[in-house]
Amino acid sequence: MIRTLLSQIHGKRRQTTFVAALGLLAAAALVPSAAANPASKSWLNAKESPSVRASQLLRELTLEEKIGQMDQIVVGNLRAPTAPANGICSGGNNDPLQTTCLQTVLANNKTGSILSGGSDNPVDNTGAGWANQYNTIQHYAIDNSRLHIPIIYGVDAVHGFGHPTEATLFPQQIGMGATWDTSLAEAAGVATKQQALATGGNWVFAPVQDISRDNRWGRYYETWAEAPALAGALGAANIEGLQGSGGYSKPEVAATVKHFAGYSQSLNGHDRAEAQLPIRYLQDTILPAYQQAIDAGASTVMVDSGSVNGIPADASHYLLTTQLRDRMHFQGVVISDYNDVPALASAYHIAPDLAGAIAAAVNAGVDMSMEVNDSAGWDAALLKDVQTGAVKKWRIDQAVRRILTLKFRLGLFDHPFVDPSKANAAVTANRDLARKAADESVTLLRNQNSTLPLSPNVGKLVVTGPSADSVTNQLGGWSVSWQGVFGGGQVCCAGPANQIPSATTVLAGIKNAVSPSTQVVYTQDQASAVSETSSADAAVVVVGENAYAEALGDDPSPQLKASQKALISALEATGKPVIVVVVAGRPLGLGPAETASALLMAYQPGTEGGSGVADVLFGSVNPSGKLPVTWPSDAPVQQSGFNSTGPSSLGDEPKFFDQLPGTNGGQGSGYNPLYPFGFGLSYTTFGTSGLTASTKHNTVTTTFTVTNTGSKSGADIVPVYVHQAISDPLVPNQRLAGFTRVQLNAGESKVVTVSFPTSVLALTPGDIDGTAAPRVPSGAYQARVGTLTADVTINH
Numbered sequence: 001m002i003r004t005l006l007s008q009i010h011g012k013r014r015q016t017t018f019v020a021a022l023g024l025l026a027a028a029a030l031v032p033s034a035a036a037n038p039a040s041k042s043w044l045n046a047k048e049s050p051s052v053r054a055s056q057l058l059r060e061l062t063l064e065e066k067i068g069q070m071d072q073i074v075v076g077n078l079r080a081p082t083a084p085a086n087g088i089c090s091g092g093n094n095d096p097l098q099t100t101c102l103q104t105v106l107a108n109n110k111t112g113s114i115l116s117g118g119s120d121n122p123v124d125n126t127g128a129g130w131a132n133q134y135n136t137i138q139h140y141a142i143d144n145s146r147l148h149i150p151i152i153y154g155v156d157a158v159h160g161f162g163h164p165t166e167a168t169l170f171p172q173q174i175g176m177g178a179t180w181d182t183s184l185a186e187a188a189g190v191a192t193k194q195q196a197l198a199t200g201g202n203w204v205f206a207p208v209q210d211i212s213r214d215n216r217w218g219r220y221y222e223t224w225a226e227a228p229a230l231a232g233a234l235g236a237a238n239i240e241g242l243q244g245s246g247g248y249s250k251p252e253v254a255a256t257v258k259h260f261a262g263y264s265q266s267l268n269g270h271d272r273a274e275a276q277l278p279i280r281y282l283q284d285t286i287l288p289a290y291q292q293a294i295d296a297g298a299s300t301v302m303v304d305s306g307s308v309n310g311i312p313a314d315a316s317h318y319l320l321t322t323q324l325r326d327r328m329h330f331q332g333v334v335i336s337d338y339n340d341v342p343a344l345a346s347a348y349h350i351a352p353d354l355a356g357a358i359a360a361a362v363n364a365g366v367d368m369s370m371e372v373n374d375s376a377g378w379d380a381a382l383l384k385d386v387q388t389g390a391v392k393k394w395r396i397d398q399a400v401r402r403i404l405t406l407k408f409r410l411g412l413f414d415h416p417f418v419d420p421s422k423a424n425a426a427v428t429a430n431r432d433l434a435r436k437a438a439d440e441s442v443t444l445l446r447n448q449n450s451t452l453p454l455s456p457n458v459g460k461l462v463v464t465g466p467s468a469d470s471v472t473n474q475l476g477g478w479s480v481s482w483q484g485v486f487g488g489g490q491v492c493c494a495g496p497a498n499q500i501p502s503a504t505t506v507l508a509g510i511k512n513a514v515s516p517s518t519q520v521v522y523t524q525d526q527a528s529a530v531s532e533t534s535s536a537d538a539a540v541v542v543v544g545e546n547a548y549a550e551a552l553g554d555d556p557s558p559q560l561k562a563s564q565k566a567l568i569s570a571l572e573a574t575g576k577p578v579i580v581v582v583v584a585g586r587p588l589g590l591g592p593a594e595t596a597s598a599l600l601m602a603y604q605p606g607t608e609g610g611s612g613v614a615d616v617l618f619g620s621v622n623p624s625g626k627l628p629v630t631w632p633s634d635a636p637v638q639q640s641g642f643n644s645t646g647p648s649s650l651g652d653e654p655k656f657f658d659q660l661p662g663t664n665g666g667q668g669s670g671y672n673p674l675y676p677f678g679f680g681l682s683y684t685t686f687g688t689s690g691l692t693a694s695t696k697h698n699t700v701t702t703t704f705t706v707t708n709t710g711s712k713s714g715a716d717i718v719p720v721y722v723h724q725a726i727s728d729p730l731v732p733n734q735r736l737a738g739f740t741r742v743q744l745n746a747g748e749s750k751v752v753t754v755s756f757p758t759s760v761l762a763l764t765p766g767d768i769d770g771t772a773a774p775r776v777p778s779g780a781y782q783a784r785v786g787t788l789t790a791d792v793t794i795n796h
Helices: 002-007 015-028 050-058 063-069 099-108 127-144 173-177 182-199 228-243 279-295 317-327 340-346 354-364 375-388 393-409 420-428 431-441 471-475 506-513 526-533 562-572 591-595 609-617
Strands: 071-074 113-116 152-156 203-205 256-260 300-303 333-335 369-372 443-447 460-464 519-522 538-544 578-583 598-601 686-696 699-708 714-724 735-744 749-757 779-785 788-794
Touching: 050 393, 063 071, 063 375, 063 393, 071 375, 099 127, 099 375, 127 152, 127 182, 127 420, 152 393, 173 182, 173 228, 173 431, 182 203, 182 228, 182 420, 182 431, 203 256, 228 279, 228 735, 256 279, 256 317, 300 317, 317 354, 333 393, 340 354, 340 369, 354 375, 354 393, 369 375, 375 393, 431 609, 460 506, 460 526, 460 562, 471 609, 506 519, 506 538, 506 609, 526 538, 526 562, 538 562, 562 578, 562 591, 578 609, 598 609, 686 714, 686 779, 686 788, 699 714, 699 735, 699 779, 699 788, 714 749, 735 749
Parallel strands: 071 113, 071 369, 113 152, 152 203, 256 300, 300 333, 460 519, 460 538, 538 578, 578 598
Antiparallel strands: 443 598, 686 699, 699 749, 714 735, 714 779, 779 788
16 A cells, blocks of 8 residues: 555656645554564564664674665655656655655665754645655655664754744753753753654754853854753753653653764864864863763764864764763764765865775764765765775674664654654644743843833833844744744745744734733834834843854854944933843844843743743743853953053053853853853842752762742752862862752742762863873862852762
């Protein structure tokens, strides 16, 4: 039946025929074909462990079949406007799947994994449309492979499964980082898992565990935080939500730690560029956030697209084997990023050809290549490597065993298909959770003369600015499309204008929050905005960035555009309160917004971001977000001995003090940011008291009391830092070791406990050759909460 249906889409059949065929496939998709489950195949015994089943199947594979499992091909290679005579396809989003293309990639080339990249959406870009497409591909793979092996299907889902037009999306990771809420990160992971499972995306390329280092980088918003302990904790919680209660042993979807390692700190702030990372810095600062995610049971790791200390990460045996496997004890599948293995020959020139590039990557530790387009070329090149001895057969078996074990753990051999009738509801669910995430992420940075909260009964309110009513800017990249929602606002790339989600913008959120008597005036004309503000109670100006992703978002000087600064200045000149809302993926130079009456950072807050901003503006939610990163100033730096125009009278040369990143310690600990890491205001006040600290079984436990000393209920985020009393200039003055989020009514107090393993205090010994692993120095330490301190001794 399956082959009959697929034959209907062969040749020049109309798109409507393809859609009708998919509908029939959906009904058939829920039960694997009989041919896919021959009783004699021992690896189909679901009572056996995944590792045993993988070993049993591995013994039956030919070398060519093993090689095919190590390749991931983009779904466009299964599409074409019409069936090509040579079976080689490279179709777009409006092209149907073609039987000849499926045959070439899945059957002839034995490809083991398919990828839907940043803009690879089906024509029917709904949950059901995704589910139908997945079932069609999976059926063909199973029915037309000799041993009926299912594919594993990879998708990007960095803030929810962002592809379907009506999918519920959460704040980008930097916004989630501002919540300091691990339970929320886990809940968002659960919601994303539900979306992916329902549509066939059983391999999710999230979360990003690179720590925030340089806001010039176009992927800065995909990071959680600049502090390893915060990024690690949020990523670990998110992975637990994504993979479900079965964890590493039986994940519901496979989560991916990316991008290993040091991707976020290139020399020049550009994407996919060189990083120079001293070994101590790499091990002590960069790797811990990945480690926490691995310890949480992540199934897969994606490799950094750049190079580290002169060696491309995909060819670094030190990173992928010495560090990742031997020291960090990762046991799952390692995959390259998009087309990165061929780049070892074409861009890095460390190999003469594709075969040499593949050999370098596989021998370094890459198990699967996101080859993208050339499955036949991959097959031939890796086969050549084995024949010449450049890649040993045991290494092929090792990689394929890991891949097959993951497929068995995911249950793909036992339940390979999804139910399209449930997909639409799954991708559109959890709007309330998205609003909660937006509420918790919004960070109040300035509130002069208690401008906020506004009364819902305010008489007249002007709303203006380029992001006040922009779904595209509010969602950011990886939303419907790689570069953001189609329909305007991205840094590039047009697309179908009918695929704009029904998100709640800031303008809509404000209109929903105010009383019927409030006059809300919305205008994008500067002169009109200024004129209307003169007779208004206040103006809300929503500024920031357009949507972008990856290298297209690289910016040598991230700041508000000149037109936005001019608008803010003109509004401020009216003398009326001006409330600036920044919708952006990173801290920006603010110019006149630094002196606005009130300043909110909304990040890129997701589907319900406008509601979250309005909740804070009008006080139905007390802001609790705290900066997960340092916010630099674009104003002249002033420090003792220097002034804004040049050397001081002391005769010193002009210097500009480090502002990024701070992490409140280490090199640059005297940094001079506009707003430091962990900063955020509230509509109430909090105090801490009674700090104690103790250590037992390699765990430090701190206890203290948090009190809401103000008149409104709210949540306080309390970081716990540790100071290490040893004389080493490379030891940070203090490091974030743990944190808590405490909800308190006005006047309420709670005794809270924050515990953390002593391993977060590990440091690499003085040698710099990479042979020594980090260890925890014994001796005296000091826990710090605000101005409170407590001594503790650690013996290792």
